[in-house]
Amino acid sequence: MSAANGNKRKRKSRTVPAAKIGLPPGTLVHVGEIKTEQPLISTLAFDQHGIEEQRFDSFAAVSEYWPGHQRLWLNVHGLQDPAILAAIGQRYNLHPLVLEDILNTHQRPKIDDYGDYLFFVARVFEYDPDSRILISDQISIVLGKDFVLSFQERRSGLFEPIRERLRSDHAPLRRNGVDYLVHALLDAVVDRYFVVLDQLGNTAEDLEDAAIGSPTPDLLKTINLVKHDCQLIRRAIWPLRDVLNGLIRDDSAFFTADSKLYLRDIADHTIHVIETLDTVRDLLSDLMDIYLSSVSNRLNLQVRILTVLTTIFLPATLIAGIFGMNFEHMPIIGRSGGFYLALGMMAVIALGMAVIFWRRNWLKA
Amino acid sequence: MSAANGNKRKRKSRTVPAAKIGLPPGTLVHVGEIKTEQPLISTLAFDQHGIEEQRFDSFAAVSEYWPGHQRLWLNVHGLQDPAILAAIGQRYNLHPLVLEDILNTHQRPKIDDYGDYLFFVARVFEYDPDSRILISDQISIVLGKDFVLSFQERRSGLFEPIRERLRSDHAPLRRNGVDYLVHALLDAVVDRYFVVLDQLGNTAEDLEDAAIGSPTPDLLKTINLVKHDCQLIRRAIWPLRDVLNGLIRDDSAFFTADSKLYLRDIADHTIHVIETLDTVRDLLSDLMDIYLSSVSNRLNLQVRILTVLTTIFLPATLIAGIFGMNFEHMPIIGRSGGFYLALGMMAVIALGMAVIFWRRNWLKA
Amino acid sequence: MSAANGNKRKRKSRTVPAAKIGLPPGTLVHVGEIKTEQPLISTLAFDQHGIEEQRFDSFAAVSEYWPGHQRLWLNVHGLQDPAILAAIGQRYNLHPLVLEDILNTHQRPKIDDYGDYLFFVARVFEYDPDSRILISDQISIVLGKDFVLSFQERRSGLFEPIRERLRSDHAPLRRNGVDYLVHALLDAVVDRYFVVLDQLGNTAEDLEDAAIGSPTPDLLKTINLVKHDCQLIRRAIWPLRDVLNGLIRDDSAFFTADSKLYLRDIADHTIHVIETLDTVRDLLSDLMDIYLSSVSNRLNLQVRILTVLTTIFLPATLIAGIFGMNFEHMPIIGRSGGFYLALGMMAVIALGMAVIFWRRNWLKA
Amino acid sequence: MSAANGNKRKRKSRTVPAAKIGLPPGTLVHVGEIKTEQPLISTLAFDQHGIEEQRFDSFAAVSEYWPGHQRLWLNVHGLQDPAILAAIGQRYNLHPLVLEDILNTHQRPKIDDYGDYLFFVARVFEYDPDSRILISDQISIVLGKDFVLSFQERRSGLFEPIRERLRSDHAPLRRNGVDYLVHALLDAVVDRYFVVLDQLGNTAEDLEDAAIGSPTPDLLKTINLVKHDCQLIRRAIWPLRDVLNGLIRDDSAFFTADSKLYLRDIADHTIHVIETLDTVRDLLSDLMDIYLSSVSNRLNLQVRILTVLTTIFLPATLIAGIFGMNFEHMPIIGRSGGFYLALGMMAVIALGMAVIFWRRNWLKA
Amino acid sequence: MSAANGNKRKRKSRTVPAAKIGLPPGTLVHVGEIKTEQPLISTLAFDQHGIEEQRFDSFAAVSEYWPGHQRLWLNVHGLQDPAILAAIGQRYNLHPLVLEDILNTHQRPKIDDYGDYLFFVARVFEYDPDSRILISDQISIVLGKDFVLSFQERRSGLFEPIRERLRSDHAPLRRNGVDYLVHALLDAVVDRYFVVLDQLGNTAEDLEDAAIGSPTPDLLKTINLVKHDCQLIRRAIWPLRDVLNGLIRDDSAFFTADSKLYLRDIADHTIHVIETLDTVRDLLSDLMDIYLSSVSNRLNLQVRILTVLTTIFLPATLIAGIFGMNFEHMPIIGRSGGFYLALGMMAVIALGMAVIFWRRNWLKA
């Protein structure tokens, strides 16, 4: 395990959208750092009778396209071209603040009711356990009476299973309204959290082992970074929960009573995610104390070894001193094997002490 | 006491029901790890006039069985066969999300009102103080007008005393409605918490003794694991309390005014459980500091002993050095017993110092 | 001060009423540990015209007794005989859950409105500063239109001054209704808290002195036990405050507007008690850190003394070594007083160093 | 700075009004410790046409005095004579609980509405930065339709500027009702908090310097005492804020809409005071950790010096040992300046090491 | 990086407006410390048809100026002349408490509704990362039906981009009411927070590096000062959020429904700022523990080096002692190269040990 990997990474949450400061609200400027090479617009029109899928490179093409089915799901990957957003905004009559929020991908989850449509923001994460890099992406959703618009910076494959389910003939997704589709999208987002939390949990346990077993200075920054990642996820989930609870309680005409049952199910999952996250966080918050005392302890163990070595030498040095005294009448001194007898005494005492300390585990670092 | 046992165990709360990710809601997949060998369906029909008990291996048999009494309690042990759930769902007209929650046994306690019936989830625990393993099981309850359905993964014997009381002729349980039976089930669940908390409390006190008396590195992970178990129980009880308080305040037609008095009694117990749990948690949260400083203290005590030994040797070594000087005119040197006199001086001083340090307790680790 | 006394004591809050687990609600089982030798029932009937006091050993005698005054206060000391409770319950038409709560003396303070009567629970404490034992007792009160029933496990003398006031001819207690009497009982309970908190506060300051001045391993457990006692008291007072606030705000027909003013006065005292308790708790929560660092510091001071001793011996040992060298031409060596000159040099340097260290306080543990 | 001053002082918040325990409510007993030598009653009658000031030693004189102006402010300094309180209570028809609260000067701030008048309690502080003694006094205010009564234990000069303003001909205080006067009194109380907090803040910074620079054991208790003082002030201000907010929101007939604007201004100041207090408290709560590690660090620095000294002696001792060996053929031994050469070697090496350690700052404690 | 810079600075939040204590409310006294050399009044009148800009040195000139456009924005830089404020107050009929709050620039953000106008306070910050000085300025805004008044102590250039946008012909700012202008001012304030937080975040990461890499005693106070600055900013933003939320929910006639959408957008940003601030604060709150243990660790590493040196000398000293013994029959002693053989033995053993310790990194501080 290389605990040092993590601390090369920069903290991300403080990214200030500097390009936006001082600009009037509603100005469409792309602030995201990571781009999909080419923006991709895909539409999926559906109702009980069938579905129709299309992909477009520009919005001009979309404008001329009229699908033969009642309900439409339009998804955009890659937000670097504000012109596309502006065109979609015009066609669906979106407020400039909505477009700005879609482009400014550092939003926290929220729901804004604009009367004709609801505007949602959620965040989705990907975690690479090896490099310990957490990628955060914003998913913006607009829910109208018979359309759903979704916007993402990167292609995560998150909604692919939903497309698959729509393609199936007997799918409840196809029979139900777009509110049920929105439920499916949010469900996919929350399900993804479980995967990320599992990886973060494993990372935290690895860090616990490292903190107890092999504490290195790098570990301290790594612990702080993983704590920071937990905090980022927590800040994405808490407001999501508020959003869901609000939807379930309020009389929003966008969701049927049955769809609200499904939203309640997602809200349950969201609380479960928060509790799982808290477990990871509890562990991490103790880690620094463990690390700090582990480092201090190892050092003290090493000093103990050195002190034991010093102690073992003491009697031998004293014996040498004793036989180095200049008394005229001294025993053994005159014997032929006296020198070796003295050395033997030294060795026996030193060895005896070594054995005692060894048995007491005082020579173990 | 073997403090090391606990840390072989894996943390459980992060178990992600991976099999469920991306699936449409309401898909019945069994996610539990521990199975009763054979699912068991038992029914208990009762009213003032008598009771009738039956056991079934499949739901097909249940479908053909019509009990001769007014109220029915159907209990299922072992959830590995989704088909049974599906059949029960069809017969009692349960919502797919209810069935999914019953099978997905990682729910937190909650209550959902589906109009025709209430759906409860509670959690029950078993704790093995020796292996320090906490087993958590989900109990799902459906309360209809004249039936109660209960679902568990494992046979815990928790409801056996209730069955016994139902069998008694004059039992209030038999005279009252199914709401009173549900109260009895919840009461049994909460009473079980007291047992588990008593065991956890004893464990915490054992850990306190170990942290002060014989701190070993394993203890750190054990403390964290027991803290984690406390957290798991806390997360099972807090929402239960909300559920009970909600029932007492709201006008749910499922509970009579008198039954609500009994629910209030359970709510009292639940708060008592939470307070008892907090006592254990307070103790545990100080334990890590105690452990860390205890480890550090023991090491320092050992270094003190070694330093005392060094100090005891100092005068003897100096005396040997003094009589090793090459002055032409030195006292004692020429005397016949001079050598032994010097050794005696060394011994007396060393012994004197040893006695002083011994009395000051500086030789005690 | 003997800090060690406290840790012989067992933590009490985890006492599980094991005898009650699995029993149907309303089963009357005595769970208290400490009993008054003989249950004592005392009645005090009163109105403007006079009072009448009686004492009974069994409830049979009470049943036949009809007091000649309008209002009745019945008090029971000692709850080991469930039969007495059952009889009282029958006469005053009390709900089985009320009787159960009176017998199960581990209730937290609460108030339950049963329509015809109010049922209160409060807790009262006694603290022995020498043995550091905190005794907790439950006081259950039933307030009807013209009667008050009070139940306690032990005779604490808490209500004796109230009896005295009732005996006085012009006492407002006698002129007012039973609601005013209930206020007096609660006032006596809250006044008692101040006494206990004063003792706990003194104990905490003793522990602070001990932690700074003479830290012993026992102190750690004592600190934890006193913290635990604070927590127990806190848990008795917080819900009491909620109860009082509820009574003041709601339109309970049991209390007159003027009696509510008096309840508000008790509520003020309750908040004062909580603040005083928090003062004690703040002090205690820092104590462990102080203790741990105090222990570590004392050890380090001792190691410093030993290291100073080693350092003082260094020059003497070097001088001995120098005059032990075998150079053919060495100064002083041949002088008659050379040996003593060398010893003098050793002594002067060692003494000089000792003085320096002494002045710097490095020889003080 | 003498950090030791503070810890002679006793903690004050636990003063139990022992004399009051068990007494019926409304019994007038003086519990304050600090008395003004002679109680002083001063009246100030005023309206647009003028003011009239009087001072009295007993309430008998007040009873016979009828001021010629519409509005009256009666202030009492010194509460040791319950008879005065009783007389005032009778004249202004005050509830016994009000009189009791005025005499029991350990009240927390609160407001009680008695219909005909409002009863306020606030607390005022004085801090002596040298002795680090915080004096706390209760200010009780009764606001009627056209009178204000104020009660204090000690003469603090707090209301002198208000008297001055009343004496001025064109003062808004004289033109407005007594509600505006009450606002002025509360404003004076809150303004005083800023002075005390500035002094506490300076004390906290002195303690921070002492903790880093010259940590002594006394400091620990001083830090705890100053923390305790902060807590006392906090407990006086928080409820005051609630009181003010309550007045601003509710429809109390005692305050005009314009007076409420002025109360809102005081509420702003109160929040500012709380935030300033939190700044001081944040600093104090880190101080103990700083102190503890500062003490530990200083000790370790001293041990490092001693260890450096030991290390510096090592080569010299070895050289002496080498030239003390008894080889028959040894270099330098026979030379005339050999002895001094050896001493020189010792000195050069020791000095060289000393220089190295000096440059690394390892000889600095 | 010079970590020491920060601690020359004084904490600012405790500045008591001493000049104000005891004065009647509404007295206009300037309490700010930093003044713009000359107060500057600038007006900007605008509507769809055009704009008109003027600058004045005194308010006398303003009084005679009647702009030819419908809406007016009057901004004042420099508040040292209370006469200007008094004149503005008279012309726009402002309450004395408003004028007082404008001059007393230590207000926390708030909004007061005076019926004819709204009075806002916000705070704006500037941070110098080199000197680590945080400058805080109050921005007071009065919003009437067709005018906006803004007041600041210092010229920050914060509103310059808004003036630029007003000068543009097609600006929405010019077409919309003054409520939209107020939104633009608040937006500029909140945007500035992002810049300051980015700088504080960088400072915190520098401090983290310094705490781990080169902990110096100055760092401790610097960490506390930066924590304090975070707290100051937090106290400016939290109440701002409450103000915005209040405006969005309430039916204030000053804002159109569309302007409220824009306020909601600012509220979103405010929450984002708080979360970013919490990230910085989380990091800072761990820093002190890291610093303290880092200092302790470095010292221990140095003591380890010294102990290793001592240990390396042990065998050499013993060998010298052995060959200094006075046995009559000793090996090697008589050999011609014996002395060098002994020295070689010493060197080999010392070098061997040095290599072992080097490889174990025990010689690295």
Ligand SMILES: [Mg+2]
């Ligand atoms: Mg964020």
Ligand SMILES: [Mg+2]
């Ligand atoms: Mg974050």
Ligand SMILES: [Mg+2]
């Ligand atoms: Mg969890």
Ligand SMILES: [Mg+2]
């Ligand atoms: Mg969990």
Ligand SMILES: [Mg+2]
């Ligand atoms: Mg946990």
Ligand SMILES: [Mg+2]
């Ligand atoms: Mg920490």
Ligand SMILES: [Mg+2]
């Ligand atoms: Mg620590």
Ligand SMILES: [Mg+2]
């Ligand atoms: Mg969980």
Ligand SMILES: [Mg+2]
């Ligand atoms: Mg958990």
Ligand SMILES: [Mg+2]
């Ligand atoms: Mg408890």
Ligand SMILES: [Mg+2]
């Ligand atoms: Mg407790």
Ligand SMILES: [Mg+2]
């Ligand atoms: Mg900790």
Ligand SMILES: [Mg+2]
């Ligand atoms: Mg307890």
Ligand SMILES: [Mg+2]
């Ligand atoms: Mg309890």
Ligand SMILES: [Mg+2]
């Ligand atoms: Mg408190």
Ligand SMILES: [Mg+2]
């Ligand atoms: Mg207090």
